[in-house]
Amino acid sequence: MFSTPQGIPNLPDLTHPNELIQFGTQGLTIFLILTLLIGALGIVFAGISLALRRDVNDTRLWTQQWLTRYDFMLQILQHGGLILVLLVVGFFFSSTLANRYHHWEQAKVVEVARTVGGDRMEQSAPQMRYEIPQTFTYQNYIDGRFVTVEEIRQVDRFMTLAGSQVQVTLNQESDRATNRTIYRVDFSADYQVVNRLNETEDFFFEVRPPSGYSLLQNFRVERDGTRLEPINPGDYGFPFRLEPGETSTFRVAYLAQGSPRWVYNANGQLLSNFRLNAIAYFPKADFASGIAPTETQAEGRGTRFTWTFDDNVSVQNPFGVFTATNPVRNTGILPRLLLLGPALFLWWLLLLYLSVPIRLQDVAIAGGVFFASLLALTYLSRLLPASIAWVGVSLVLLFLAWGLGFSRQQSWAAIIATLAGAVIPVFGLLIPYSGLTLSFAGLLSAVWLAVRHWYGWMGIRRRVA
Structure with a gap:
């Protein structure tokens, strides 16, 4: 008898109705708390702004000085909040894909074993x-x-x-x-x-x-x-x-x-x-x-x-x-990669922030493109070897990353950041020499940031967020 293929234990899977209902309930509670908190802060800021309208020329008040930086802090908060949402959503998305792919791999192993199984x-x-x-x-x-x-x-x-x-x-x-x-x-x-x-x-x-x-x-x-x-x-x-x-x-x-x-x-x-x-x-x-x-x-x-x-x-x-049957090789590699997907996205996003000016909509689009690339890799790897599938997907990712720059220098900077932060790390987790490839990606990232900021190579003006 062959056991039924099971997913990865204790891993969130949004294809399970009970887990989906549980996540929805928790998400609704968190949303209500954040709404009340933001509303309260808005009322406080509105009251302070109304009080300061009586003397708009008095910039010596500490509250007025603090409010002048409020716009910059709000931008940081918006970027941080969007990145947090992308990481949370990306984690559940990646964990669901990892569980589904693991289930598919185990089913494939059971199917191969069943064809030659039985008493001798x-x-x-x-x-x-x-x-x-x-x-x-x-x-x-x-x-x-x-x-x-x-x-x-x-x-x-x-x-x-x-x-x-x-x-x-x-x-x-x-x-x-x-x-x-x-x-x-x-x-x-x-x-x-x-x-x-x-x-x-x-x-x-x-x-x-x-x-x-x-x-x-x-x-x-x-x-x-x-x-x-x-x-x-x-x-x-x-x-x-x-x-x-x-x-x-x-x-x-x-x-x-x-x-x-x-x-x-x-x-x-x-x-x-x-x-x-x-x-x-x-x-x-x-x-x-x-x-x-x-x-x-x-x-x-x-x-x-x-x-x-x-x-x-x-x-x-x-x-x-x-x-003898054909061995089912390289099992568990793609689920591991998918679980590390949010961390890879965060590393790639950090390199983009330090390489080219990034707007709020750029962050949202980059998150969608990255996790869409992982989705394409997941299902293409059922038809092709995962490394070959990622070569094709990475070409699309690099082509889209070119559009992050308003000039040729900015576009090349985005390409280098994408290579070091996304393409090479993902490729390194798909091949046997993962440690060597990831070390090369880390060294390339460090060298690029040092040349970019210490030597002023590809000097890029800041884009208004």
């Missing part, structure tokens, strides 16, 4: 079993005293197979109903058994059908060309008798259908003269469980995996073939 088909190595009598001694309490009792029981013993030649052909199909990958397995194996005891013995050749299949057909067991039928339903132990040193050959074959992973399990027993050939007629086939094949080679439209153990060997893990 596992074929266990057969066993050659025989029974020997063994005496057991134990104490029993009879008639008020302990009595030693001897009992003869039949105890199972196992003999290793003399040789195993396994041939498996794997074909891959897609289930139209569930879009999941399934295997069609053609299995055949020849097992050689030898009586290494010094006397004639009755043996049982025990072999089980594969586990984890959805369809099994034509399962048959043959001894020296003669087909064997199980005596009891579900009992796949076939009795046979061998003279000392006598050899016999068993053949097991079947057709099966099941999950996209087929493995052979030796169950810890020793394998000798063992050879497994698995031919996978589909792309992206790879060996399973970390037991590397002895030989791997391309064969037609498929791949042949060969495991060969001439001498005795014990293999604890099941080994075989599975379908």
Whole structure:
């Protein structure tokens, strides 16, 4: 079973109705408080201005001097308030996009895993079993005293197979109903058994059908060309008798259908003269469980995996073939970038303030352009690599930043500030060398501000706000 994809915990998401109602209620309360506060300050300023109208030429009063700076303070307050609103709105906007993108990434991972998920088909190595009598001694309490009792029981013993030649052909199909990958397995194996005891013995050749299949057909067991039928339903132990040193050959074959992973399990027993050939007629086939094949080679439209153990060997893990999927790389990068979006916007805005004259409407437009660029990056990255998508979006951002200047010098200053404050930092968070790229962006910002203000390069007159 696969868990349902979840968003980032404790992160605001405006697509959730309950959170949207909660934010709206809190925002309305804050708006009413600010309205009352601004109204009260307006009444106070109006009263002071009315009182000073009686002597407008008296500039020695401290109130008159303070009111002369009121216009400048109001401009600062307007800019600060607008930036605060943009940061708050941008945070909720970015957090919502980050949560949605994280949800989409997890859904993509689950979808890829579901196509190759499910129980594996596992074929266990057969066993050659025989029974020997063994005496057991134990104490029993009879008639008020302990009595030693001897009992003869039949105890199972196992003999290793003399040789195993396994041939498996794997074909891959897609289930139209569930879009999941399934295997069609053609299995055949020849097992050689030898009586290494010094006397004639009755043996049982025990072999089980594969586990984890959805369809099994034509399962048959043959001894020296003669087909064997199980005596009891579900009992796949076939009795046979061998003279000392006598050899016999068993053949097991079947057709099966099941999950996209087929493995052979030796169950810890020793394998000798063992050879497994698995031919996978589909792309992206790879060996399973970390037991590397002895030989791997391309064969037609498929791949042949060969495991060969001439001498005795014990293999604890099941080994075989599975379908490898394309790795889902670079997950979590864009959600991290989106969460840092308000901080990047604040850094870019600071560079613009220190580079070119900025009006109130310029701040509002810059905020809209920046977060619109993040929105475009978020959805373009589902179709293209995020770094390539940002190159295209940044060209639009630089083109729009050119319009911040009234002259060529001002426009170039805005371009440099946009490169150092927005384009390069965002690009740095999208590539593996984030630390190096962000360090370069910080150095470029510091060098630009030093050259701009200390050396008077690109001298720019202040624009009236």
